[in-house]
Structure formats: C-alpha cells, structure tokens
Amino acid sequence: MKAPEKRVEQKEEKVKSTALNAGILRAREVRCQPYWETRQLAAAAVADHTYFGAVPATAGGHPVIAAPHPGGNMQSAGQLPAPRQFLIKGLSIYVETTAVATAQVDALIIMNGVYILTISDKEYLRVLGWMAPGGGGLELYGAVTTLGGGRNGQALTYNYFHVAPSILIPQQQNFKVVGSAFGLVALTTVAWVTCVLWGTEERAVQ
Numbered sequence: 001m002k003a004p005e006k007r008v009e010q011k012e013e014k015v016k017s018t019a020l021n022a023g024i025l026r027a028r029e030v031r032c033q034p035y036w037e038t039r040q041l042a043a044a045a046v047a048d049h050t051y052f053g054a055v056p057a058t059a060g061g062h063p064v065i066a067a068p069h070p071g072g073n074m075q076s077a078g079q080l081p082a083p084r085q086f087l088i089k090g091l092s093i094y095v096e097t098t099a100v101a102t103a104q105v106d107a108l109i110i111m112n113g114v115y116i117l118t119i120s121d122k123e124y125l126r127v128l129g130w131m132a133p134g135g136g137g138l139e140l141y142g143a144v145t146t147l148g149g150g151r152n153g154q155a156l157t158y159n160y161f162h163v164a165p166s167i168l169i170p171q172q173q174n175f176k177v178v179g180s181a182f183g184l185v186a187l188t189t190v191a192w193v194t195c196v197l198w199g200t201e202e203r204a205v206q
Contacts, residue, residue: 028083029205035086036196037072039179041110044186051177051195053078078174083204088167090198091117091125091177092160094134097191106187114180115195117167124167129179132161134194160198 037051056072080086093115097106110129117125169175177195 028202030200030202032199033201034196034198035073036194037074038192038194041187041191041193043189049179049193051179052197053176078176079172080169080201082171084201085171086169086197086199086201088117088163088169088197088199090132090160090162091115091127092132092134092196092198093129093179094194094196095129095191098189106189106191109185109187110179110191110193116178116180117175117197118178119167119169119175120173125161125163127161133159134196160196166199 035052037056039049039051041049052072052074054077055074075081093111095107095110097104097110111133113129115125115127115129115132116123177197179193179195
C-alpha cells in the first residue's frame with residue numbers, strides 16, 4: 001500500500017521542479033541603465049540625425065570620435081534584443097562644438113532643434129533641445145577671442161526632460177530619436193550631439 005504514496009511524492013517533486021525551472025526562466029532583474037549615442041554633425045549640415053538606429057561602430061561615446069561612426073551602447077540596430085525591455089523616464093541632449101568663431105551660434109542652433117521619440121511607427125515625445133539639456137545652461141569655453149567654443153554646460157546626470165508617466169520600449173520593438181534639421185539653418189562647424197534615454201532596463205537574470 002506504500003507504492004501509491006511514493007508515486008504521489010515523486011509527482012509532487014516533479015511538479016515543484018518544473019515550477020522552479022519555469023520560475024528561473026521567467027526571472028528578471030531590473031537595473032538603472034541609460035541608453036546613449038553620440039553623433040558627429042558635419043559643418044554645413046542641415047539633415048535630420050537619427051539616434052539608436054544602428055549599432056555603434058565605436059564604443060565609448062566620447063564626443064571626439066571619427067565621423068560618421070557614432071559612439072554609444074546599443075547592441076542591436078534600432079531595437080532591444082530579447083528578453084530586454086526599457087522603461088524611459090527621461091531624455092537629455094548634450095552638445096559640444098568645435099572651438100571656432102561661430103561655434104557658439106552652432107550650439108544655440110542645435111539646442112533649438114526638435115527631437116522626436118518614435119516607438120514602432122508611433123510618436124511618443126517631441127521636445128526642443130533646450131527642454132532636455134544634458135548640462136546646466138549654456139557654457140562658452142576657450143580663449144576670449146574669436147576661437148571660443150560652445151556647449152550646453154557641463155554634463156549633469158540629473159539634468160534631463162522628465163517623462164511622466166514613463167514610456168515602455170518593449171523587447172524587439174523598433175525605436176529611434178530623430179533630431180530635426182534645425183529649420184534648415186546650416187551649422188558652420190563640426191559639432192557632437194549626444195542623446196541619452198534615462199530609465200530602467202529589465203532583462204533576464206545573468
């Protein structure tokens with residue numbers, strides 16, 4: 001009469017084991033990890049510039065990188081690889097220009113550009129660059145001559161456009177941020193623009 005009880009115990013253990021394995025497969029961890037990309041804009045540029053649409057050819061994202069290769073931390077072109085998804089809590093734009101006579105004007109042109117967040121084919125956010133400053137205000141640097149440069153302040157991690165409620169980027173869903181053509185006002189020198197999406201990423205436990 002003991003055999004049936006043993007089979008019941010074995011079945012219960014199998015059920016527990018299956019549930020545990022399923023739980024492990026579904027397990028997720030959440031981390032605070034921004035996504036960012038730096039683009040180098042050429043002198044006389046008036047074209048729109050897209051962020052997060054490609055895997056960066058160079059890592060690091062420091063503004064001084066060779067064109068046309070961007071710096072950033074995207075791992076898949078235009079989307080997050082499964083099983084990752086991202087909850088956007090904010091967006092920031094950091095600008096740095098070359099130190100030439102008209103660089104300060106270029107910084108103002110870029111910060112008055114429009115930046116549009118699109119997920120799939122739907123627009124979720126449209127802001128002016130100065131609404132999402134990566135730094136604090138406008139900073140002019142260099143010698144007090146015609147060779148001064150311009151940037152929107154030193155980069156500050158708490159300076160960004162806060163998104164409420166947060167916006168979800170599902171796994172394997174195309175998304176991008178497009179900077180406007182600045183009203184077709186051409187830049188006079190080379191500039192570097194970094195777009196940052198602030199938020200939390202959910203991924204499989206590693």
